[in-house]
Amino acid sequence: MSELVREIPGFLGHESARTPGGLGITVSYFRDHEALARWRREEEHRAAMEQGRRDWYESYTLHVGTVERSHGFDRDA
Incomplete structure (x- = not known):
């Protein structure tokens, strides 16, 4: 899905983190609600969502x- 979402106009990026116990979070950034809606309508993404719920x-x-x-801070910059 990472490669597929990059093709969506208005996709800005994403970040993910996981704990050793399996808890995870992914934050995705889109330019606007329409870009997000395009992603939700994308056929392969919809199939992956269904598989995720099922399996x-x-x-x-x-x-x-x-x-x-x-904003951010990076000491090395």
Whole structure:
């Protein structure tokens, strides 16, 4: 899915983290709600979501929000 989502106009990137116990979080960034809607309508993505519900996940939570501000710090920069 990582390669496929990069083809969606308006996809900005994503970040993932996992604990040794298997808890995971993935944050994906899209330019706007229309770009996100394009991703949700993408056929391969829809098939993967269905397979995930059927075979992989006991539960998950999806949050959709707007980033108002973002900044960072990198000592080495």
